[in-house]
Amino acid sequence: PAMLGIIGGGQLGRMFTVAAKTMGYRVTVLEPDPLSPAAEFADVHLCAPYGDEAALKALGETCAAVTTEFENVDANAMRALSALTRVSPSGDCVAVAQDRISEKAWIAKAGLPTAPYLALEGADALAGFSDEALSAYLPGILKTARLGYDGKGQVRVKTPAEARDAYGELGVACVLEKMLELKLEVSAIVTRVSDAQSAVFPLAENRHEGGILDVSIVPARVAPALAERAQAMALALADALGYVGVLAVEFFVLADDTLVVNEIAPRPHNSGHYTLTACVTDQFQQQVRAMCGLLPGKTTLLTSVVMVNLLGDVWQDDGGEPDWSVLMEAPNAQLHLYGKREARKGRKMGHFNVMADSADAALEQAQALKDTL
Numbered sequence: 197p198a199m200l201g202i203i204g205g206g207q208l209g210r211m212f213t214v215a216a217k218t219m220g221y222r223v224t225v226l227e228p229d230p231l232s233p234a235a236e237f238a239d240v241h242l243c244a245p246y247g248d249e250a251a252l253k254a255l256g257e258t259c260a261a262v263t264t265e266f267e268n269v270d271a272n273a274m275r276a277l278s279a280l281t282r283v284s285p286s287g288d289c290v291a292v293a294q295d296r297i298s299e300k301a302w303i304a305k306a307g308l309p310t311a312p313y314l315a316l317e318g319a320d321a322l323a324g325f326s327d328e329a330l331s332a333y334l335p336g337i338l339k340t341a342r343l344g345y346d347g348k349g350q351v352r353v354k355t356p357a358e359a360r361d362a363y364g365e366l367g368v369a370c371v372l373e374k375m376l377e378l379k380l381e382v383s384a385i386v387t388r389v390s391d392a393q394s395a396v397f398p399l400a401e402n403r404h405e406g407g408i409l410d411v412s413i414v415p416a417r418v419a420p421a422l423a424e425r426a427q428a429m430a431l432a433l434a435d436a437l438g439y440v441g442v443l444a445v446e447f448f449v450l451a452d453d454t455l456v457v458n459e460i461a462p463r464p465h466n467s468g469h470y471t472l473t474a475c476v477t478d479q480f481q482q483q484v485r486a487m488c489g490l491l492p493g494k495t496t497l498l499t500s501v502v503m504v505n506l507l508g509d510v511w512q513d514d515g516g517e518p519d520w521s522v523l524m525e526a527p528n529a530q531l532h533l534y535g536k537r538e539a540r541k542g543r544k545m546g547h548f549n550v551m552a553d554s555a556d557a558a559l560e561q562a563q564a565l566k567d568t569l
C-alpha cells in the first residue's frame with residue numbers, strides 16, 4: 197500500500213492517521229514528541245523537529261503524498277517538499293492561513309467581508325493614526341498576525357492609548373480588529389480536490405468558552421438560506437485560493453444575519469469532529485481523499501449532533517481521568533480520547549459526540565452528560 201505522510205502528530209494527526217490506515221494506506225508522521233497522539237498509530241515515526249531537513253527529505257522521498265495537521269508548519273518546507281511528492285495544502289496556501297494580514301487580504305480578494313481591521317507592521321505602525329482614526333476600530337482586539345490560537349496572542353483594547361500600549365508590548369506584527377457584536381459563530385469545512393471537485397460539510401454552530409471551542413452544534417440553528425450562504429462563501433474562498441485539501445472557514449453571524457469571515461485553518465478543524473460520527477464521510481477521510489487526488493466523499497449529515505470538547509480542566513488534579521460511566525451508558529454518545537499522557541488546563545484531551553433527533557435535544561443531553569464529569 198502507498199505511504200502517506202503528515203507533518204505534526206497531535207490529535208488531528210492521530211485522527212488523520214487512523215482514517216488513512218483504515219482506508220488501506222500506510223502512514224509516516226513527522227513529529228518531535230516521541231509520545232505524541234499520532235505516533236502510536238503511525239507505521240513510521242520520524243521523531244525529529246518539524247524543520248529537520250533530513251526528516252523532510254525522507255518524508256518527501258518515501259511518501260506518495262504529504263499533508264499537515266498543523267497550521268504553523270514552515271510554508272517553505274511545504275514548498276520544498278512539493279519538488280519531491282504531491283503536497284496539499286500547498287505551501288502558498290499554508291502561508292496565507294498562518295498570517296492574519298495576508299489571510300484577511302485574501303478574504304477580501306475573494307470578495308468576502310472581514311471585521312474592519314488595521315494591519316500593523318513595524319514599531320511605528322500606529323504613529324500615523326490619530327486617536328480619532330483609531331477609534332473606528334475600537335473597542336477592538338489586537339491579535340498577533342502569527343502563531344495565535346485558542347485566543348492566545350490577543351489583547352482586548354478599549355481606547356487609543358490602550359491600543360498603542362498593547363501594540364508596543366506585543367512587539368510583533370498585529371491586526372487591530374474591531375470588536376463586533378456576535379449573534380452566533382459558525383464554521384464550514386471545505387474539501388477541495390480541483391477546480392471541478394469540491395464538497396462542503398453542513399454548517400456547525402460553535403460556542404466558545406475562554407477563547408477555546410466548547411461545543412459545536414449541527415446543524416447550526418440558523419435559517420437554511422444563511423447556512424447555504426456560509427457554505428457558498430467557504431467554497432468561494434477555497435476557489436480563490438486554488439486550495440487543495442481540507443479548509444476550515446470560521447464565520448461571525450451579526451445581528452442582521454450578515455456573515456463575516458473570521459479566519460481560516462488549512463486543515464481539518466476542531467469544529468468538524470462531529471463529522472466522525474454524523475456524516476457519510478468524515479473530515480479526516482476527506483483529507484486523505486484530497487491529498488491523494490480522489491473525489492471528495494459525500495458530506496451528507498446522517499443525524500443531528502453536538503460535539504463537546506474535553507479539556508484537561510475536567511481531569512483530576514492528580515491527573516486522574518474523569519468518571520466516564522454515565523457517558524458510556526448513553527447509547528447515543530461516543531467518547532473519543534486523544535491518548536495524551538498529561539492533562540493540563542485548557543489542553544484538548546478528547547471530545548464526545550451526542551447524536552439525537554434534533555440539535556436542541558442533542559445539546560440538552562450533551563450538557564447534562566458534561567455536567568456528570
Ligand code: ATP
Pocket residue numbers: 311337339344345346347348373374375376377378381404407408446458459
Ligand atoms: P482558534 O483557536 O479558533 O484558531 P484564534 O486564537 O485564532 O482561535 P480567533 O478565532 O481570531 O482566535 O478569536 C477567538 C474568538 O474570539 C472568536 O471565536 C470569537 O469568539 C472572539 N473574537 C475574535 N475576534 C472577534 C471580533 N472581531 N469581534 C468579536 N469577537 C471576536
Ligand code: MG
Pocket residue numbers: 344345346459
Ligand atoms: Mg485561529
Ligand code: MG
Pocket residue numbers: 446458459
Ligand atoms: Mg478561531
